[in-house]
Amino acid sequence: MSTAAHTNGFPEGYFVIRSAATGRIWDVSSDSKDDGTEIILWPEKDTSLVDGRRNKSAENQVFFIDTSGALCSRDSGHAVDIEGDKLVLRHRRPVISPYPNSYSHPPAKFVFSKESGGEIQIQFEFDPSYPPPSAAPSEAWKEKTFLLTAIPKRKPKGKMLSSLFGGSHSSTADDLAKSGIDLADNEILDEDLGEEGEVDDSPDTGRDIRMLAITDKKKRDKHLLEKTKMRRTWQIIKLRNSDARTGKFFS
Structure with missing residues (x-):
């Protein structure tokens, strides 16, 4: 079995995962180890790719594939899973009947593929909506990617309106009506948004990841627009144990 097959397309050892669209990398939010902590996109805390030279405070941005094939956070050792459409830390949980359920289930399997343009796909053993036992059987989820x-x-x-109305203007509902601007929520997961929906101009540091x-x-x-394709493209950067320039090894 090749390394890529054994690790679901990810490299062996430790690595960081970068968004091709934003340049930010996966980050366990607030450096937390709590069950259900969301994984988001955040600027790199440490740009060194030599493992022994990296700051320990950046370990919440490092991941690995464990022996079971689960994608895990280096900082906590906990697996990465899907909760709804969010990426979260998942502690191992006891089996609770009826199994599987939203609380107790096998973690999702993450598969990286260069052949698909750098996408990360998620594979489930069971319907990820975990319908109740009384629900009519359906395998429609198996037809989805x-x-x-x-x-x-x-x-x-508020900042959008401030710039539109002169910087210090206190906007009102009448102002909005006159402007003709639709201020509906722009964080939409539909892949058919169009150019307007791809605008990413918030000054906030973090960004969300969604399934x-x-x-x-x-x-x-x-x-798909090129920007939409880029948002689905991920770069996996493996950490080294030695300095590429000097050849010196670090433990």
Whole structure:
């Protein structure tokens, strides 16, 4: 078995995961180890790729594949899982009947593929919506492709209005009506947003990662904007144990 197959397309050892669209990398929010902590995109804390030279405070931005094939956070050792459409830390939990359920289930499997343009797809052993036992059986989820995307973020509405109305103007509902601007929520997960929905001009440091569930992926891919494709593209950067310039090893 090749290394790529054994590690679901990720490298062996430790690595960071960068969004091609934003340049930010995966980050366990607030450096927390709590169950359910969200994983977001954040600027790199340490740009060194030599493991022994990196700051320990940046370990919440480092990941690895464990022996079971689970994607894990180096900082806590906990697996990465999907909760709704969010990426979260998941502690190992006892089996609770009826199994599987939203609380007790196998962690999602993350698969990186250069051949698909750098996408990270998610594979589930069971329906990820975990319907109750009384629900009618359905295998519709098996026909979907689940993958991860970075989410663009617009300026806060107040700042958008301030710039529109002269910087210090106190905007009102009448102002909005006169401006003709639609201030609906721009954090939409639809892959058919168009150019306006791809604007990412918020001054906030972080960005969100979300899971998309796509039916007929090949057909939809033909109509994607380049910015949308970039949001689904991830770069996996392996950490080294030695300095490439000097050849010196670090433990």
